[in-house]
Amino acid sequence: xxxxxxxxxxxxxxxxxxxxxxxxxxxxxxxxxxxxxxxxxxxxxxxxxxxxxxxxxxxxxxxxxxxxxxxxxxxxxxxxxxxxxxxxxxxxxxxxxxxxxxxxxxxxxxxxxxxxxxxxxxxxxxxxxxxxxxxxxxxxxxxxxxxxxxxxxxxxxxxxxxxxxxxxxxxxxxxxxxxxxxxxxxxxxxxxxxxxxxxxxxxxxxxxxxxxxxxxxxxxxxxxxxxxxxxxxxxxxxxxxxxxxxxxx
Amino acid sequence: xxxxxxxxxxxxxxxxxxxxxxxxxxxxxxxxxxxxxxxxxxxxxxxxxxxxxxxxxxxxxxxxxxxxxxxxxxxxxxxxxxxxxxxxxxxxxxxxxxxxxxxxxxxxxxxxxxxxxxxxxxxxxxxxxxxxxxxxxxxxxxxxxxxxxxxxxxxxxxxxxxxxxxxxxxxxxxxxxxxxxxxxxxxxxxxxxxxxxxxxxxxxxxxxxxxxxxxxxxxxxxxxxxxxxxxxxxxxxxxxxxxxxxxxxxxxxxxxxxxxxxxxxxxxxxxxxxxxxxxxxxxxxxxxx
Amino acid sequence: xxxxxxxxxxxxxxxxxxxxxxxxxxxxxxxxxxxxxxxxxxxxxxxxxxxxxxxxxxxxxxxxxxxxxxxxxxxxxxxxxxxxxxxxxxxxxxxxxxxxxxxxxxxxxxxxxxxxxxxxxxxxxxxxxxxxxxxxxxxxxxxxxxxxxxxxxxxxxxxxxxxxxxxxxxxxxxxxxxxxxxxxxxxxxxxxxxxxxxxxxxxxxxxxxxxxxxxxxxxxxxxxxxxxxxxxxxxxxxxxxxxxxxxxxxxxxxxxxxxxxxxxxxxxxxxxxxxxxxxxxxxxxxxxxxxxxxxxxxxxxxxxx
Numbered sequence: 067x068x069x070x071x072x073x074x075x076x077x078x079x080x081x082x083x084x085x086x087x088x089x090x091x092x093x094x095x096x097x098x099x100x101x102x103x104x105x106x107x108x109x110x111x112x113x114x115x116x117x118x119x120x121x122x123x124x125x126x127x128x129x130x131x132x133x134x135x136x137x138x139x140x141x142x143x144x145x146x147x148x149x150x151x152x153x154x155x156x157x158x159x160x161x162x163x164x165x166x167x168x169x170x171x172x173x174x175x176x177x178x179x180x181x182x183x184x185x186x187x188x189x190x191x192x193x194x195x196x197x198x199x200x201x202x203x204x205x206x207x208x209x210x211x212x213x214x215x216x217x218x219x220x221x222x223x224x225x226x227x228x229x230x231x232x233x234x235x236x237x238x239x240x241x242x243x244x245x246x247x248x249x250x251x252x253x254x255x256x257x258x259x260x261x262x263x264x265x266x267x268x269x270x271x272x273x274x275x276x277x278x279x280x281x282x283x284x285x286x287x288x289x290x291x292x293x294x295x296x297x298x299x300x301x302x303x304x305x306x307x308x309x310x311x312x313x314x315x
Numbered sequence: 316x317x318x319x320x321x322x323x324x325x326x327x328x329x330x331x332x333x334x335x336x337x338x339x340x341x342x343x344x345x346x347x348x349x350x351x352x353x354x355x356x357x358x359x360x361x362x363x364x365x366x367x368x369x370x371x372x373x374x375x376x377x378x379x380x381x382x383x384x385x386x387x388x389x390x391x392x393x394x395x396x397x398x399x400x401x402x403x404x405x406x407x408x409x410x411x412x413x414x415x416x417x418x419x420x421x422x423x424x425x426x427x428x429x430x431x432x433x434x435x436x437x438x439x440x441x442x443x444x445x446x447x448x449x450x451x452x453x454x455x456x457x458x459x460x461x462x463x464x465x466x467x468x469x470x471x472x473x474x475x476x477x478x479x480x481x482x483x484x485x486x487x488x489x490x491x492x493x494x495x496x497x498x499x500x501x502x503x504x505x506x507x508x509x510x511x512x513x514x515x516x517x518x519x520x521x522x523x524x525x526x527x528x529x530x531x532x533x534x535x536x537x538x539x540x541x542x543x544x545x546x547x548x549x550x551x552x553x554x555x556x557x558x559x560x561x562x563x564x565x566x567x568x569x570x571x572x573x574x575x576x577x578x579x580x581x582x583x584x585x586x587x588x589x590x591x592x593x594x595x596x597x598x599x600x601x602x603x604x
Numbered sequence: 605x606x607x608x609x610x611x612x613x614x615x616x617x618x619x620x621x622x623x624x625x626x627x628x629x630x631x632x633x634x635x636x637x638x639x640x641x642x643x644x645x646x647x648x649x650x651x652x653x654x655x656x657x658x659x660x661x662x663x664x665x666x667x668x669x670x671x672x673x674x675x676x677x678x679x680x681x682x683x684x685x686x687x688x689x690x691x692x693x694x695x696x697x698x699x700x701x702x703x704x705x706x707x708x709x710x711x712x713x714x715x716x717x718x719x720x721x722x723x724x725x726x727x728x729x730x731x732x733x734x735x736x737x738x739x740x741x742x743x744x745x746x747x748x749x750x751x752x753x754x755x756x757x758x759x760x761x762x763x764x765x766x767x768x769x770x771x772x773x774x775x776x777x778x779x780x781x782x783x784x785x786x787x788x789x790x791x792x793x794x795x796x797x798x799x800x801x802x803x804x805x806x807x808x809x810x811x812x813x814x815x816x817x818x819x820x821x822x823x824x825x826x827x828x829x830x831x832x833x834x835x836x837x838x839x840x841x842x843x844x845x846x847x848x849x850x851x852x853x854x855x856x857x858x859x860x861x862x863x864x865x866x867x868x869x870x871x872x873x874x875x876x877x878x879x880x881x882x883x884x885x886x887x888x889x890x891x892x893x894x895x896x897x898x899x900x901x902x903x904x905x906x907x908x909x
Contacts, residue, residue, distance in 0.1 A: 116797070118797075138796060138797060139796050139797070139798075139799050139800060139801050139802070140799075142797060142798060142799030143799045147798075147799075148797060150794075150797075154791060154793065154794040154797070155791065155794065156786075156787055156790040156791050156794065157790065157791075158790055159786070159790065163783075166783075167783055167784070167786075167787050167795075167798070168798050170780055170783060170784070171798045171799040171800055172799070173780075175780065176780055176784070176800070177780065177781050177784070177805070178779055178780045178781060179775075179776050179779050179780075179781040179782075180775045180776065180779050181775070181779060182778070182779040182780040182781075182783075185780045186780065186783075189780075225798070229798070229799070347707075353707045353710070353711075355842075400889065400893065403893065404892075404893070407896070411892055411896070413653065413655075413707070413710065414845070414846075414849060414888070414892045415889055415892050415893065417842050417845070417846075417888070418846075418885045418886070418888040418889035418892065419885065419889065420842075420885070421842075421881045421882070421884055421885030421888070422881075422882055422885035422886060422889070424881065425879050425881045425882035425885065426882065428879070429879060429882075537837075537838055537839070540838075541714065541715065541718050541838070544711040544714060544715065545715065547711075548704075548708055548711055548712070548715075552707070552708065578726055581718075581719070581722040582719060582722060582723075585715055585716075585718075585719045588712075588715060589700055592700070592703050592704060592708075592712070593700070593703060596703045596704055596708075598708075
């Protein structure tokens with residue numbers, strides 16, 4: 067049994083089918099990338115998995131349990147932590163407070179309406195650990211809104227990581243970064259994924275990033291999956307080249 | 316009394332009420348849709364229209380002069396307020412507008428009290444429409460027929476204005492993407508000033524038209540702002556058609572509610588609003604929740 | 605913290621130095637301060653702009669007034685019962701209001717307050733309609749305690765409630781729960797995606813806010829001896845919001861200062877002019893335009909500079 071299973075997942079907006087019967091298995095410890103040209107339905111797929119929008123048909127199963135009836139916050143509680151394509155942070159809080167609030171969400175006494183030294187202490191430990199793994203310790207005390215764009219992107223990953231997720235969902239982690247920032251971010255992420263202890267699903271359209279980070283690649287085109295394999299095979303796939311890579315590979 | 320004539324007159328009654336509510340709601344929804352501003356002072360502009368209309372009619376001896384002068388002056392005050400204060404707040408969050416316009420409500424309300432005093436003032440119905448007509452042997456005031464007609468004319472007028480004129484096009488474009496319109500060399504600030512003035516003027520128009528029915532009084536603003544909010548919420552914030560639809564719905568609920576359940580008429584309006592919100596959190600024709 | 609303790613001590617010895625009319629003003633200022641502080645939980649800490657907080661106040665005032673007039677409940681119990689009722693009603697109100705967000709939320713709170721206003725006007729047997737409830741007694745007890753019957757004694761009850769509520773709110777906003785509220789204030793969508801059921805948190809904070817606002821109202825009606833529909837009027841909701849903003853939102857003590865400032869200004873202005881609302885509106889506009897951080901913010905900015 068795979069950790070995360072999508073079964074015929076479909077989303078229709080009126081006459082437009084944004085996601086068309088996507089079936090996919092994400093094994094524990096795997097780093098999988100979903101790629102495809104603009105409008106292929108990658109971000110829509112993310113929204114369906116995390117429950118931001120309801121699916122028209124199909125099912126999402128996590129550890130064999132259907133998530134279809136769960137709302138987005140419940141899916142997060144179940145173990146799916148995500149980042150957004152457009153950076154979404156708490157701009158007036160420091161980087162450390164951002165991670166602390168994120169980690170707090172996974173503690174049993176997260177809603178405790180008094181005191182809270184124990185809750186904050188545990189959350190801070192988890193948050194600081196995540197900051198360190200993404201090399202953000204030096205800027206931990208700064209307000210998130212004042213960090214560089216590159217650090218903001220990484221901070222969002224750190225926040226997701228601080229939740230100790232079962233599956234980490236990253237929506238274009240290098241979106242809007244300069245070439246140099248992208249290089250740094252990719253090396254940081256590669257180091258993070260290296261141990262094989264994380265299960266990662268990432269959406270990305272930068273091919274360099276994908277081939278550097280992913281062990282498995284799912285290619286989407288016009289809402290449907292047209293290829294699903296290891297990078298070396300996907301690279302040579304004729305349909306993929308026609309639909310997406312063009313003269314690239 | 317037979318059922319059919321009764322229903323017909325009540326429906327006409329409701330339509331004339333809908334016209335007043337529409338004047339009130341459409342200005343608020345236009346301002347919100349285009350500027351993202353909730354104008355708390357909207358009810359006060361409605362009241363201001365009624366008082367200025369009353370005085371202009373007294374001075375000139377003509378209701379129609381009041382109907383023109385009231386909205387013009389109220390609209391000019393609204394436009395001046397936008398230029399002087401609101402314009403400085405565009406970088407702040409929406410609550411700043413809510414609070415500044417609330418401050419304006421206090422100031423304008425007090426100024427009105429200082430000028431016109433605390434007594435309710437009766438604006439006379441224009442001579443042409445002072446009579447009654449018989450519909451199926453039921454007496455019905457001609458002024459209410461006129462109101463229903465005015466509602467239709469103004470609704471069509473606004474719709475054509477938005478669809479056909481250059482300013483209307485700019486207004487729709489500004490609501491979609493203000494920066495792009497700005498980049499095309501249009502003075503967005505001027506468009507915003509115009510729309511705020513027009514919105515306030517429409518409220519004042521409603522105020523003048525309502526004055527012969529309910530008298531111009533200091534209590535007008537409070538009731539009006541609640542009605543306007545209810546219409547905008549039910550119709551969907553920023554939706555022109557939505558405010559039209561909501562005005563008609565609310566008017567029918569008010570008119571028939573007052574007849575059948577006089578004690579719960581007000582509650583019925585809120586129940587309608589809650590019902591709509593539970594089913595469609597963004598309002599009937601609203602885009603966002 | 606030291607400033608708070610000093611303020612509490614000054615307030616505690618105030619009855620020994622102030623004349624009777626000043627004590628009356630001060631008692632009312634503390635009651636309004638409690639109301640404004642309760643609204644600050646929503647406005648300043650969660651960015652839930654309520655335009656209907658008069659509903660909490662009126663609900664508390666009418667309930668404690670009714671209980672004191674028609675039952676033999678001792679005063680403190682009547683006050684507590686009224687506060688609990690306001691909190692309970694708020695759960696239903698908030699459940700509906702939180703269907704909407706942002707400005708629609710504000711309008712829904714306003715609509716609910718108006719609904720309550722309409723009910724108070726129509727439900728003559730309970731609310732006395734436009735006459736309101738009059739002759740509400742400050743009944744003695746329980747256990748033979750009679751101190752609440754005197755003006756000074758009642759002042760201490762109000763002070764005790766305000767300090768207790770302040771301590772409670774301060775602990776609340778610094779707790780894990782408070783941290784989530786701050787998240788909702790800054791970025792609600794992100795807070796939801798982190799796995800917090802933000803709607804539940806919002807309903808909870810509205811309930812707490814209403815319970816404390818209801819407490820303020822419940823203290824007001826035995827103090828004034830009456831409860832009428834003015835307490836539920838929409839303009840009053842706006843005035844409470846003014847107290848919060850002018851005092852300094854998101855600080856708890858700022859709104860208390862704001863309420864005192866409001867009381868003082870109204871008292872002084874009304875000595876000179878009937879049109880105090882005019883100046884009031886202008887001062888409020890001035891604060892929103894030029895000092896959004898409020899009186900407390902201005903004070904602390906001076907100190908830091």
